Amino acid sequence: MKKKKTIKMSTWNNIVGWGFALPAVLGFLIFNLVPMVLSGYYSLCDYNIIKTPEFVGFKNFIALFTGQEKTFWLSAKATVLYAIMAVPANLIFAFMIALLLNCDMKMRAFFRSLFYLPCILPAVASSFVWILLMNPDFGLFNTILEWLHLPKSQFFWGKDSVLPSIVFMGIWGTGSTQVIFLAGLQDIPSVYYEALEIDGGNAWHKFWNVTLPMISSTLFFNLVMGIINALQVFGQAYIITEGGPNNASLFYVYNLWRQAFKYMDMGMASAMAWVLFLVVLVLTAFVFKTSNKWVYYEGGEE
């Protein structure tokens, strides 16, 4: 009996391993891989929700890129503009907070939790509060601007101010990024700073020569995730602006959702989804590719 068991150990392990991982692997197949392939197929089809999909080749993609589907470029533009503003804003703000929290201070855990708090709030509720805060007529922000004798803003209701407003609101919810930055900062061995101190380095030297290189892999990770998330912004458009005013916040995924669940054009929406997927893939690959030029990994070069 015992001998048998030792012989079949690897088989036994295979059964146990696959058995325990089965739900997750099935989940990957059913909810990710199969849908991905299906959506690839749908994107080549004329497919509104009632009819069966009818193969039409690249018609949907051609319609998107040639501008037959007018909203495509509009939404791409809005999303890229948003990402250009939001990604650096979020990174810089989160990094600043993390640097602050990394200082020798009292009640670090308390402040860390406080800054993370907005992340755990339901997007619907917090969006409502921001709508109220940014109301052009009776919101708090315009009141403050008036006190400071600054020009008032239309915020979500102005076609030039809507994107910056959404970015500003987004900064409020960068708690996870802050926490990841802080964890990275706390992993930096203090010997490096001490060595610099002995050599007479000041705070700037410490930041530029130790903190920044040592945090670069975290920065890189947050940058990649920030880009991916920014390109998929949806909630603010759905809850607050409905794509307006004048399509200025017609974000890509919101447009996709509208295409699929309002106009029931599943083929076109799938084509849009695949364009997004490819863009995310290419961007991620590009950032990874360039990363060895500026990201420092402890443990040396390969």
Next chain:
Amino acid sequence: MAGKGQTKEAAQAMDGGVVLHPQKKMRKKRRPYFYVKKVLFYTVLLALSLICVIPLYWMLRSSFMKNTDIYSMRPFIFWPKEMLWSNYTDALKSADFGRYAVNTMVIVIGCLAGTLLTSSMAAYAFSRVKWKGRSFCFAMILTTMMLPGSVTLIPQFMIWRNLNLVDTYRPLILPSFFGGGAFNIFLLRQFFLGIPRDLDDAARIDGAGPFQIYTRIMLPLSRSAMVVVALFTFLNCWNDFFGPIIYLNTKENFTLAVGLLQFRGDYSTKWNLLMAASTIVVAPCIVIYLFGQKQLIEGISLTGLKA
């Protein structure tokens, strides 16, 4: 392996703590400058905290006010003139929040059960058992974290539609019984790797099979990580509105988040009621957060990821 890494990190952190003292002593020499810096530091910190808290305060403040007071610009009101608790009862009366809360809890409990069970099982397989295809499957599951949700959204919806399950809770609950999300699997796996293997070996010598090792050793020892997964799952389900707006059509089935969205459509000008309703939806999150904030944040730090 990773267990050793963790203890090393812990040792490093402790070293850091010890080293801090000499630094403090060194700074004592330049005292005035040191205090100016401290004051400046805390001023900036408090200012940022204030910005962070203002929206929440504004929600509370507005939820207790008369609607006409919210609309008044001059004189601007920072503190409610009187606490109108009736806003809360009015808000509760004007939409079926009781029902929405029950619906939300059904989904939350379903997701919790599925996620805790299947993500810990997967984490066990990926950390403790050596099987063919392990690293491939793990890599595949991790890639789903980068995959834009919109690529899988439409076929998923069509599948549920063809099964005639749209407008039920199954599309929202059942997926969590299939692994419970890559983030949770990753988090638990990281944690399991830190549990010493000697414990498994000892149990195996005593005649325990893999299932007993999973239930008697891994699960009890990873209670804190399971709490993190539970907290994240609770918050994600509670806050999610994307799933419900796609899969739920009838008002009776709505969750709190969607009910709140609906509320805005119906009562868009009654800001006091809207803020009261928002506060009602936000309150459980804050309560949960008060209890679990430390674990939640450590969960993110441990994995270097966000849920």
